[in-house]
Amino acid sequence: MKEAAKNLGIGLAALDTYLSNVIDEFDGLTDVTKFGTGQSNPTFHLRAKSGDYVLRSKPPGRLLPSAHAVDREFRVMRALASTNVPVPKMLHLANAAASPSGRDFFVMRYLPGRVFWDPALPDCTTKERAAIYDAMNQTLAALHDVDVASVGLADYGKPGSYFARQLDRWSSQYRTSVEAPSDAMALIMDWLGANMPADDGQVSLVHGDWRLDNMIFAPDAPQIAGVLDWELSTLGHPMADLAYQCMQWRLPNQGDMRGLAGVDRAALGLPSEAAYVADYLRRRGLPGIDNWPFYLVFAFFRLAAILAGVAARAAAGNASNPKMARKYGAAVPALAAMATVVIHQGAEL
8 A cells, every 4th residue: 555655656644635625425545556457557446435446647757748648538538428438437637736646647436347358258158258349349339429529529639630640649659769660660650651541531539549458347247337548539530449459350369468369269259350340330330441451550550659658668667567568568579560461461351
């Protein structure tokens, strides 16, 4: 508990006093425990007489521009409370100027449930595996169908030219994180710029990190209790989220970034990439997807750029989980290699 409070930058008593003053229901903080997972914003489990809560904070130290936007996470989850996208209940946002830790943080209700780290779902039944993937698919379609104006998010990002802006952003972030771009990453950035599809007008709220372990499932049912980790959310192109999740079908089912490559998906009751995409298109009433290889290459590149930033934070001494951060940084060449395969061989649905 003392170590967690130290990482948060505020003592237990001071945090208890602050939260009791700003959250009506909050009373009697008894314990603070840092979650061991997560690589971006330090996240803590708060136990109090009034119940369990989660506090998510910006990390200390020098940060990359526009990164660690916990205020945006708070805003989007609060806005989604009235939609078909399940999120935890938001309780309080503290900005750095008023925060007792000197950093932005927010507090939300704790959601009990299950987090699955292996996308092959080895501990689930065949029927449950299929239902879990269908729940992810249904929720992703619901997210992309949210009327952003009606929930107060019309200004949550710039409409149009999403991939061009994202390529510029993540190329800049990547170059800031490394001494020099690798040959593979340089090739990928050049290819994405040369093969940028024309803007087709699709704009939706995108999560930015849509994957299985960013969701809490009900303790005893294949239903999503809450979608977490909205730091990268914005207004953008829905295919970015879909392609990002579909990387999982190409990643190996081993190591710290597990995917579904080499797994007998049919035997386990898991959908194929083509079936998963088809279900998504059906739910949204879309006829098909053009430029699928571009979206996949972009997804691999973006994740590689993110993980390069994680590794840079570890080197600077302000990563949330330094050991895991270094492992993720080591995965950047593998991601670049997978993107290069799609560039040269394409990707069929």
